[in-house]
Amino acid sequence: MSHHGVGLRAVTRSVAFLTAGVLAVPLVTACGGDQDEESKPLAGQDIAPAARSLLADGGTLRWAVDSVPETLNTFQADADATTTRVAQAVLPSMYRLDVNGRPERNADFLESAKVVETEPQQVVLYKLHQQAVWSDGREIGAADFAAQWRALSGRDSAYWTARNAGYDRIEKVQRGANDLEVKVTFSRPYADWKSLFSPLYPKEVMGTPDSFNEGARRKLKVTAGPFNLKKIAKADGDIVLVRNPRWWGRTARLDGIVLHAVPRDKRAEALAAGKVDVAEIDPAEAERIVLAARGKSTPLQGPGAALTPARALRSWALAHGSDEEAAGAESSVRRKQRDAATKYAGQQQSLSAFEVRKSLEPAYTQLALNGADGPLADERVRRAVARALDREEIAGLVLKPLGLPAVPVGSHLALSGQAAYADNSGALGGQDTDEAEQLLADAGWVQGGPLGKPKKKDGDAEKAAGGEGKKASGRSASPKASPKASPKAGKGRGDDDGTYVVGDDEKPYGEPVREDHQDPRDHQDHRDHRDGSGKKNLAQDGKQSVRKHPEQGGAPGAYAPKGTPAPAGAAGALAKDGKPLTLRFVLPSGPGSATLRAVGERIARMLDRVGIRTAVTKVSDDSYFKDHIASGQYDLALYSWPASAFPATDARPIYAKPVPAADGSLNVEQNYTRVGTDQVDQLFDQAIATLDEGRSASLVRKADARIWAAGGSIPLFQRPQLTAVKKNVANLGAFGFQTPVYEDMGFLKKGTTPSAGPSQD
Template identity: 65%
Template sequence: MSPDRARLRSAVFLATGVLALPALAACSSQDEAGSPTAGQDVAPAARDLVADGGTMNWAVDAMPETLNSFQSDADAGTNRIAGAVLPSMFRLDAQGRAQQNTDFLESAKVVESEPKQVVLYKLNQQAVWSDGREIGADDFAAQQRALSGKDSAYWTARNAGYDRIEKVERGANNLEVRVTFNKPYADWRSLFSPLYPKEVMGTPDTFNDGARRKLKVSAGPFAVQDVDNKADEVTLARNPRWWGRPAKLSKVVLREVPREQRAAALAEGKVDLAEIDAPEARRITNAARDQGGQGPLSHGPEAQLTPAKALRSWAIANGSDEEAADTEQQAREKTHKAIKKYATEQTGLRGYTVRKSLEPAYTQLALNGTEGPLADDRVRRAVARALDRDELAKAVLTPLGLPAEPVGSHLALAGQQAYADNSGALGDQDTTEARALLADAGWTPGGPLKEPKGKTAGSEADAKKAKAESGSDSGSDSESDSGDDGAYTVGEDDQKPGDSGTSVLAPAPAAAYQEAALTRQAASLTAHREADKEKKKDPGGHAKQHAEKRAEKHSEKRAEKHSEKQAAKGGAPGAYAPKGTAAPAAATPAAGGPMAKDGKPLTLRFVLPSGEGSESLRTVADRISRMLEKIGIRTETAKVSDDSYFKDHIASGQYDLALYSWPASAFPATDARPIFAKPVPAADGSLNVEQNYTRVGTDHIDQLFDQAMGELDEDESRALVRKADARIWAEAGSIPLYQRPQLMAARTNLANAGAFGFQSPNFEDMGFLKPGAKPSGKPAAK
């Protein structure tokens, strides 16, 4: 397996999901971290209310390719299994902070820092592997050797931290483990979680192949009983040698259920717990609301069949045109089947509830700084300053009933120790400042654009051609009603075979924009004059800010009036979009018009996944495009398949703008460094970007990460991480937007399971409530 493929597979979870990285936490004071934006929603219940026995079926996106978490093709399913069947020295709490796991550890601490760092682990004397052998120093030593990176025969995906260990040795006995580091390592708590037995880590063969499809030896409340590739499921059974709180469930079955099949699988009772998207969440909510009701459903296929449509369909089906009647009759039968199927599924969904929280991951706008306009940091900052992140967060989270707070850090989320809102290093949304940054970079509004030879910008011939291709007049109803603010996207129903789904922001005629530019410039001059007067009266500058906002609103109103006058004269404020797109709305031109330099417009390629689970990303992208249009930046949106989205576009750098998610790690010095490391030339002349797919980085940021990683004073290490985050904001290669929603469908009687948020699942406490019992609102007693 090539190193490049290993890095890619270890990074990618799903384009519309998150990029998988280990996410643990460090321990220290709260400081600026605050509390999590949203708490857990797991129907907590005391253990005496949970029945003994039963099987819980848990839906996963895909069968895990390997059971070895340290291999490149490990995924979320791999890590979920590891959490149930293997030791972890530290586990995450509800705030995403690592807490000592007393099932395996009596203590773990740094006992020496000079001349070298030494960590002493004292293991629980009851902790044994499923074959009866005690967990001890030899297991720690085998894992360190395998993951040190010194032996290339081990196909490891990550070595961070293990490569800093000089030696692992026994202490007073095999239950004491002394780990000596050759370099100070602040994130030592991230190591040995999970811990594999020496039977897996002992040789390259057992590491590479032995733990891919089975785990003969494990240590947790459950053990791997069976991996059934034909049925696409992994069965975990109670571990009879488990010394901790006995598992309430007899079995946990991880079953592959693709996202598009989740609703049907839930309705048929095939799964008890499943991550779902917003449409499925709405269906479950509607099912509970409709229970006991009579008459047609107000949603689904039946709701789409209005009385007028039903009457028209009946008339055609019973009309004299036999061919049309046959076609319509088939369509009616198909519709009736869909209505019946939907109603049946809704009945089945009444046995579930939606549990919701926020994932320990955030969605970002990535700006590719390799080449083109975004190679200029001023343009990147202009894009960032044009964004209203509050609006974007609300668009995704408010409809789901979740708190909509923009994320203020690249390296942690609210509640984690490393969190602090460093977005001030870039600045808040400010359209005027964004335009000023573009102007400083040489982009001017309403500048002349180079046309192909033999053509003239704004010529009558071009106008006629655009009109003919759009099939619509400038004053048509379709244009005035589209309400799309200049962003025109080919709809799913309008696309032809082979259509890439590209949308553009169409420019207004140059003359109209040039006049608008003069209007804006005059308003801007007035704003500065008013601000200077106010500054004399108010040295603090508060009046200046108000004056600038008033001037900006005033200039926008003047531009709107100018646009209305142009329309009254027969001119259109926006050109037509390419053939096959919706007619444009009569939108107000951007201040000063589309930006241009050297005869070329400022146009950015926005690449998005096209899958069914990506609707929210496309909604956010549409809003971003409209925000950028206000500062004169056009976007061309390309929708690509989920399979190729990351591999062929993000990882390869074939994009200008993109949306994808990163997990929040409470060990950011280790886990986040490769995401923001400065790309460096490789030996073959290519650019080694690690996981920094924006290709934006600096030596200073790398140095801050390195210093934080080697700083054993936790407060100082955290301060260095926050400084690194501030520098990342200032470079504007990645703009965090909002924390991802976490929606889980769960049986109404399933306890201690659901939307876990930050916290690691407690597999031993999950189960089904006893008859008549209700969730207590308190977690299971430990």
């Protein structure tokens, strides 16, 4: 999982934080006729388009990526964003996205593809490009399609596949009238058939479980794209791609592409040092590069950013004082600061050769509300949380400083520009403090309620004696920590970086959450919230154990202890059955997550105004997803989903109603909020089985409206896409929806400037 954050279709839809690249951008179905007003992306791509004739022939492009992938097989569970990037450059895809987020036939591989029969079964006929061959000279054909279908059908458990959606509906794959035709027959109607065989692997990879499981993890012997994979040098952090001499399409302008692993917080340094030519960056680095390009700097950036006039005066006094030991130490510090400032100035000069290209990623950030148990198991409380939020303000907090459209996302299942997009947020309603307070009152949460011990319920004695409730699939059952244990005693599984009540004072965008002055009473191990107070119903069926919620420490102030008066604008504390209404808000603590924390702070203040307290817990990035989101150890959290081009297929596991498994656990698939309904599942099933694209999109929109009404997650904003690119690099940058066209990337010839767009020569 990455931070803030594809185009080939992802096999498993990947969750992301806010600051890193998304793992996959699937294709999109055709547009419904009633969505013309919402059929345009909010922001266009920014890639410095240039005609191919203006590009130099040759050169090696160095492109920063998050990591060297563990596998080159995109259909395995540990595939990541770099796996997708390699596949885009070296493997066939039948369809890819255009700049408007619409699918287009990839003419380099596919002459045509269409449904030729619907009764008694759906049949799709693919006609392949006559020159399409693998790098070993063999024609791409039905044998490759059939091998991929068998591997991904789910019929043979020896294949370690991430998922089988779509392929499990295929009955057979056959050769057509000739070697260039492939006939695919489905056992059940499948609306998202265009999602299949992109990417397409050779039968040498898909033919046997061993070759599928291990053969394509570190190498691809046979490829078919504008580039070939030459080598992976994990020690150097490099994946080396070179021109494919057998490529029949437009010859790649570049000799090669080196994908170089660079951590997010080191990318400005890597750009300045000339180690990479292209890198996705965070807002802070983007601002630095913009200032460098303008030949400007600011004392609020760089090594001297924290040096106030008072500190500078004190430093000078110490360095020139009579205490020789103190003077020597301070002089050493000042020399280091001067050296750092000199280095920073040199980096700024180097960064002036770059520019920031920006758009919006095909992904959105949401507030997730865990409805498994606790207060958020009540739909009225979830709806109250939603009605307390000003989504326009939150979108503006993130996007306005970047000059990007600050429009809240109106759909869980599509983004503006996609066929299934419609703003269905009205099913839940906009910001309304009075309505939020009324919903809470209806749910029994009232101001000034007693905060004593809750009344015992049936089963408490049994639970206290050691009984356990059912565990949700994937949930971690950790032993409860001693009240005296410090959360910073170690950085093991589930350890957090501190919990505190958020204050009501404003902070500027991007400023990290304070870590000091935490209430020691909040220093509990929050990995296990179950307290033995009974079971709560999930979606009216399937029981799970109830989490223990943090103690209310009075109204929030600046990390206020119990009894601190409420600041202006904050509603009084709410309580029910002797328990305060306090929700655990889990946020990542890493250096690239400042934006997420700023958004989290703003949300906490909005909730505070209606009487909902939040205990903010910062956890390490490595622990954030696996130990908290996936395992259900949170009440509120921020994470992102990539927009799917095939929401009927790809979004269903995310919003499917959790169901009890055979072993008594709860199967949540990818529904980490644990909120779902039978009606949403039925709408997805109908959309998948409807071959009428307009009808399918309409069903997806209806499903989205009901997802909004359930209040399990609140889409907030489309994520910014910021890419630092050397000024002489064309046809590369912030792609938005578009699948990158690798053969058109290149360096401008000397003395040329980008034109209206790439030619087809």
